[in-house]
Amino acid sequence: MRRVFVAVINAYQKWISPAFPPRCKYYPSCSSYAASAISHYGFRGLVMSIWRLVRCNPWSHGGLDYAVTPANTFKNQPINSQKTSVGVR
């Protein structure tokens, strides 16, 4: 199930997101956040991702916001493999 969600997010990052200018106020972008949150925490990660999307609104100031701290992410996968097509300037 986690894999399905992550695959959908990856497809979005590869095919849909590049067609639009970056719009996410956070780093990593909402989609990268969701992919790492879901692959690490499952359902809890999904809830976290939805809350992140709600926080990414016109009144927020954005900033750094990792679902999984980079050090933990590194154990499982190199950071460079995360798609960051959104939010990178």
Added chain:
Amino acid sequence: MGAILNPLYNLVSGVIIFFHKLLTPIFGADSGVTWSLSIVGLVILIRIILIPLFVKQIKSQRALTALQPQMKAIQTKYKDDRQKQSEEIMKLYKTHKTNPLASCFPILAQAPIFFALFTVLNGIAAKTDAGVSAPIARGFLKGDYLDSAAQATFFGAKISQSFLGSPDTTVKIVTVILIFIMSATTFTTQRQLMVKGMPKMDSSNNMMLQQQKIMLYLFPVIFAISGVNFPVGVLIYWSTTNFWTWGQQFYVIKRNPTPGSPAYEELERKRSHKDKEKNRDASGTVLNPENPEVGQNNQEDDVKGQRKQPKKKKKR
């Protein structure tokens, strides 16, 4: 589910009926023009409500000019580490409480409205298994309004019909044209932003090119796939909102471009040219307002006829 969706149906149909009542004295109650413009009215209302958000974003983009030196410093410091670069820039935005990016939520927030309009219009087009028209009332669109809307046309195509749902050739032609307009407006809007509206990025030209290519081919495909299922009314909604986005962006790029973008440089050039023109005296000499003694004539090509005698200083 109904508890969430019913208020949305009420909202969408309520606004449409409101505009319908407003326009009936002009075009008539059953006219397709009235119904089509009612949908356009819905778009205009939503986009007007969204203007303050847009203005907020533009303002924070302007505030960015002050941060430009710090951003340059970050970019040079972390030249080879794009991740670190993004992290530091995001931190900078956060500490200065300004963020030029549009944020993800508003786009998602618009989706339910779009879905509600889709359902309301599809309800108009509903048929029984035997193929007899049996419109489903949703929200305030019921009774006489429902019957009238079911007959309303847009350039001869019923607004409740879709490309796949109707054998009518007129519907097919109108939907194809609307899908084309949708693709074209989205494409030009994005291209305009990519080419003129965004700060120039170093070493990412490749990515830009790739993005533009993807967009060039992907949009018509996505719209063609999804658009054939949409009723004409939804296509009217989508095309109108695209036109609005395009116009809004055109205005901003011309009047208030993002610092560092090609459009910004263009505006700066225009402004400094204007200032120069203002300081030009009758003979075409540009006077420096701070130091009137220094004047330079850069209008050699324009000089025609006799050379003007320099005025002598009056002797006392």
